[in-house]
Amino acid sequence: MATNSSDLPKTRSVTSNLDELFLGNVYDATVVRRLLSYVYVYRSTFFVALIGVIFYIAAVVAQPLIIAWGIDGFIAPDPGETRWGNLRTVSLIFLFDVLVMGISQYIQFRALARLSTRLLFDLRRDMFNHLQGQSATFFERNEVGRLMSRVQNDVLALQEFTEISVPTLADILMLAVIAVTLFVTDFNLALVAVGPIPLMVITMAIWQRKAKPTFLRIRTAISSVNGNLQEGITGVRVTQSMNRQNRNLRKFDTLNTEHRDAAIKGGFLSGMLMPPIEVISMASVALVVVVGGQQVLNGTLELGILTAFILYLLRFFEPIRAMTMQFTQFQKAMASGARIFELLDIEPDLVDAPDAKQMPPINGKIEFKNVSFEYVPGLPVLNDISLTIEPGESVAFVGLTGAGKTTLVSLVQRLYDVTSGQVLIDGVDVRSVTRASLAGQMSSVLQEPFLYSEAVSANIKFNHVNVSEKSVINSATAVGAHDFISKLPTGYSSILEQRGANLSMGQRALVSMARAIVADPRILILDEATANMDSETEYQLQEALKEVLHGRTSLLIAHRLSTITSADKIVVLEHGKIVEVGKHEQLIANKSVYSKLYAMNFGEPIR
Ligand SMILES: Nc1ncnc2c1ncn2[C@@H]1O[C@H](COP(=O)(O)OP(=O)(O)OP(=O)(O)O)[C@@H](O)[C@H]1O
Ligand SMILES: [Mg+2]
Incomplete structure (x- = not known):
C-alpha cells in the first residue's frame, strides 16, 4: 500500500537541490x-x-x-x-x-x-x-x-x-x-599570552557569519552543475538526435560560471581569514617576548621558560587555525x-508478516477476491476485482493504456499490498508467506527489460546460479534468442555493456524472456514483453510461446501479440474494473468492448 512513511522526510527539503541547502x-x-x-x-x-x-x-x-x-x-x-x-x-x-x-x-x-x-x-x-x-x-x-x-x-x-x-x-x-x-x-605570562585570544574568537565569529552564505552558494552551485552533468550525459542520445548540444552547453556554462564565481569568492574569503589570525597569534608571541624578555632581564624569569613559552604559543595557535578550517567540514558532515x-x-x-511461512511449491491457481488498490489514497486504480485463474491457464489482460493491467499483475508478485480484498495463490494469501519464497517461484518479463552489465548467460541465470549451461541454452532456444546470442563475439559469455546497450530493445526482451523461463517457474508474467519486437521476431516468439506457456499459469499483457487470441481466457479491463471475460471468439461474437479494442489495437490479421 502506498503510505507516506516510505518517503524521505521532506520537511527540510523538496528536491535534492534544496537538500544541499540544508x-x-x-x-x-x-x-x-x-x-x-x-x-x-x-x-x-x-x-x-x-x-x-x-x-x-x-x-x-x-x-x-x-x-x-x-x-x-x-x-x-x-x-x-x-x-x-x-x-x-x-x-x-x-x-x-x-x-x-x-x-x-x-x-x-x-x-x-x-x-x-x-x-x-x-x-x-x-x-x-x-x-x-x-x-x-x-x-x-x-x-x-x-x-x-x-x-x-x-x-x-x-x-x-x-x-x-x-x-x-x-x-x-x-x-x-x-x-x-x-x-x-x-601564571602572569600565561595571562599575557592568552590576552589576544578573545580578539581571535571575535574575528572568527565575524568571518563565519560573512562566509557561510558563500560556502552555501558554492555547494548549491556544484550540486546544480552535477545534476546538469548527469542529465546531460544520460540524455545525450536525445540531445544529439535533436541537435540540442549548443543549448545544453549554454545552460551548463551558466551553472558552471555560477560555481566558478562562488568558488572564487570562497577562496577570497578563505584567504581573508588566515592573515588576521596569523597576525593576532604572532602579536601574542611578540607580547610574550616583550613582557617575558623584561622579566628575564630583571632576573625574575629563566630564559629556558621563556623559550618554552614561545614554543608552546606557536603550537597553541595551530589547532585553533586547523579547527577554523574544519568548521564547514564539520557542518557538512x-x-x-x-x-x-x-x-x-x-x-x-512491505515486510513479511511476523508469522510468515514459506510458500509451498506452487501449483498455479490464482484468485483475486474483491481486490481494490490505490497508489495514492483516495484514487482507486483497481476496483473490486474478482477473478479465478486455474493452474496452467493462460490469461490475457487487455485494456486501454492506464486501465490497470500492470498494476493487477504486480499484485500477484506482491510488489504492492492490496488496499482491500485478497490475492490468493493455491488458496494461500500472498501476504501470509515470505516474499522470498513467493518470488522464487514465479517469473516476469516487465514492460522495460532490465539487464545487468554481465555476461549473457549470467543475465539468463540471474539469481538461479545453479542452473546448468544447457538449461540456459535451452531457454534461449525456446524463446528464439539462441541465434543472435551465438552470433555475439563470444556467444553466451559476451558481456553486456551498459545493461545491454549493445543489444537491440527486442533482443533485450528476448534475453529477459529466456531468463524468465530458465528456472521453470509455475507462474509466468509477460507484461508487454513483445512491445519492442518487429513483427517477424514477434511471430517467431509467439510460436515459441505456445511451447513455453504450456503447463504454466501465465498472465499476458500485450497490445499487439496475437497470442492473446489463443489465450484460455481474455480479461478486459476498463478504468480498473473487469468489464468482460471470455475467449477470443466469444468476445468477438459479442461485439462488445473487446471487439472494439481488437479492431483498434490488434488490427493485425490473425495468423
Ligand atoms: N506508481 C504509481 N503511482 C501512482 N499511480 C500509478 C502508478 N503506476 C500506475 N499508476 C496509475 O495507475 C493506473 C493504472 O496504471 P497501469 O500501469 O496499471 O496501467 P496499464 O494498464 O498497465 O497501462 P499501459 O497499457 O500503458 O501499460 C494509471 O492511471 C496510472 O496513472
Ligand atoms: Mg502497463
Missing part, C-alpha cells in the same frame, strides 16, 4: 551518537588511535620542557663552559621524544584510516541493503539521484568527518594541556550524517 549544526548529538554505534564495533581500533593520540600529545607537550631544561640547566648558567655530556643527554632525550611523537602519530593515522574505511564500508553496505528492502512505492517516490547522493556523497562526507574528528579531538586536548602547562609554568540516518530509519512498508 547546512546543519557543527555538532549534532543524534548523529554523533548513531555514528558512535558504528564505531563501537571497531572499539579496539578506536582505542589504539586514542592511545596514539595521548602519546602524541604527551610527546609534543614535553618538547618545549626538554628544551627549557637544556637551556636553563646547562646552557644559560655557564655559557662559557658548555657541559657537553649533560647537554648530550638532553639531546638524546629530545630525540627519543621526537621518535615517540613520530611513532604515535603513525599509529594514530593508521588506526584512523582503518576505522574510517571500515565505517564507510559498513554504512554503504547497510544503506544498500536497506534500499533493497524498500518497496516499489518507495522508489517511485524518491528520485534515484537523491538516493545515490546519500549513498555516495553523504557517506563520503561522514568518512571525512571521522578522519578529522580524532585529530580535532587531539587538537582540543592539546589546547587544554598546553593552556594548563602555560598557566602552571608562569553533520548534515550528511543526519541524511544518512534519516534514510536508514525508514521502515520498509
